[in-house]
Amino acid sequence: MENDITADFVKMDETEKITAENEGSQLKEGETEEKIQQGVHNYSAADEYVWPTDTKVLQKLEWFQDQKLALMMHWGPYSQLGIVESWALSDADAEWSRTGIDWEVSGSEFKEQYFGLNKTFNPIRFEPEKWADIAAEAGIRYLVFTTKHHDGFCMWDTRYSDYKITGEDCPYHTNQYADICGHLFEAFRKKGIGIAAYFSKADWHIDSYWAKGYPRGDYMWRGPSYVPAEHREEWEKFVRFTGNQIKELAANYGKLDIMWFDAGWVCEQTGQDIRLGEIIDEIRTWQPGMLCADRTIGGPYENYITPEQCVPEKPLGVPWESCITLGTSFSFAYEDTYKSPREVIHLLTDIVAKGGNLAINVGPQPDGRLPKGAVAALKGMGAWLKVFGEAIYGTRVCAPYKKENIAFTRKGETVYALEMFAEEEAAVPGEVWIPYEGKVKNVTMLDTAERVLFTCSTGGITVKAPCCDKTAAPIARVYKLEV
Incomplete structure (x- = not known):
């Protein structure tokens, strides 16, 4: 997801300004890189939606359509810089993503500094119970949390990577809440709030994705540094790594209502598969009915459609969720401005009237607190929903x-x-x-x-x-x- 470049239209006075951005935004056959413009994803066409056949998944979709309101959170070491999450690492996306960064021609020094942000990430003011209290007061019904963004930094104690919040080179690893996903998910569950684990299928840190020694050299893009069809062994390493991490989250971190997958280009642009369907089918043997949002991919594992920073013009007739920033950025931005409760309620109402859910995004601060402006907006939203929520939830x-x-x-x-x-x-x-x-x-x-x-x-x-x-x-x- 993207940071400041959408600020002009997400700071809206009326919902229709977001709706207007949707014109022509659905995916068309044959599109590849055009599906993502400056980090903002397009979304799958409703008329190509594939309804699940699993009874438990269909029941979970009814639950999903009752919830209406999610809190999405993009958080990681990048919050220390107050810049777009991950995207500045991609040389092919440098023109728009490195705005405000003093970077040299190759970008190698900046990339080295970015990947070193884990050594200073120490959110000692993170209190998961306070986040859960604020979310409950805001009327939030489920959480969409970034377990891992494209940069590969893991916000849980994974066995499969040392680039993680519990790694010894991260100063936060000795904190009582070091396994952030575990503590956050449990705190939200205790409030009756559902859990969606956001997971990027790309990993720009793991050496089986951005591998050295290939013709691309140090010039990187969204996809792998090699051609997967020509280097099957390398690609299989990445596929195994990705599958292991996905199953680890589903096996060790309690009930997951949804797994929310970003970076659809991993398969679309390479023409290769990470066998996500097999992974989800296996997970559903112990987490029956869990939803899978394989965004922009279509097919039986995109259980709901995910417009980003926009609202469809009309009802889609299938389950969907718009992810839209409360401020101007998905990740934390210094001195950000936030929508008023009036703007958010009008946005939510427009979405719900068209049959969708709103995932309102807040980027936590690098110290672990939620920005005061965001908290004020969330609480104002919750005050209205406490009185009028009957007209929103379950409709x-x-x-x-x-x-x-x-x-x-x-x-x-x-x-x-x-x-x-x-x-x-x-x-x-x-x-x-x-x-x-x-x-x-x-x-x-x-x-x-x-x-x-x-x-x-x-x-x-x-x-x-x-x-x-x-x-x-x-x-x-x-x-x-x-x-």
Whole structure:
């Protein structure tokens, strides 16, 4: 994932600014490197989605579609620099990813310094229970955490690499919380929050991927340094290493609801397979129903689609999740700015009305704390959801989905109409036209249970909204329609 280059459009005033970025963004046959523009991934076409046949996986997909809201977290030694995670290591991506870095022509000195960041990564203010408390207060239902990004640094005590948080050359390895994934996952589970393990299929640190002695020399890109079809033994080393790490996470770190795989180019651009399907099938023998998000790959192991930094224009008709930054970056950025609770709730509402989930991303600080601005936004979001969450969690799509500033969700015989106000200064009308064409028996306000008068006409109903005595427009008013 990418850092500052999406700042211009993720710092939005309205959800539609994100939606606009989605135009033409779905993957087309024959595309390779175009699927990733400056670190931002495209997403698979909904009409090519393959529904699972495993009953337990289908049941888990229903669970997934009930959750609606995830906390995504990109965290690793790179947070010390406040730059894009991993991407600056790729010489082929240097032009956009090394902005603000004083790097020489070859980039070799910078890459050496980057890979040495583990020697200074010491997040002694990390308290997993506090993170879990904040997430619970924010209304988060599942966590998507970077166990390993493309740079290869492992945030768990892996047997298969020394480049890890518990490595002897990392000063944090003696801390009581050194096995970060283990402690973080357990703290979140205790709050009833689901666990998704993000794992990059690329590893730019392991010598069986970016191997020395090949014609590419020191000039590296997203893929391996060699042609896998011509060097089968090298590639098989990498495949075994990757499979071992994936199975290790699933075997030693408790129940995983989802495994979330990034770096689809590992297979797409090389034409080779890491046999992920075999790995997932094996894991499901002891973790039945676990979801697999093999993003951008399609097929039976991309159990849900993952738009990045964008929202589809219309409902997709299949399970999906937009991963979008709360600030301007996926990883920690110094003096970052964060979306307001109003912006995040409007974003969430737009996504849920179209049948998706929101994975809102926060990059923790290098010392182990969450940025104050991010915490304030999360808590404000949670305060709204505590009152109005009934209209979000566990709902499904309801036509007409969204018209102007009114979005719709449904749960059984109840339809929720969410009237959103883009700004505090927005006018709050006393009469509201709700373009729901079905039969309506009663209308109440979700927050107060107050019944409101309404009249039916062609194409919808007009409700007499209760007086609004607030000095600022609410984030949203929610009408509960008994149908």
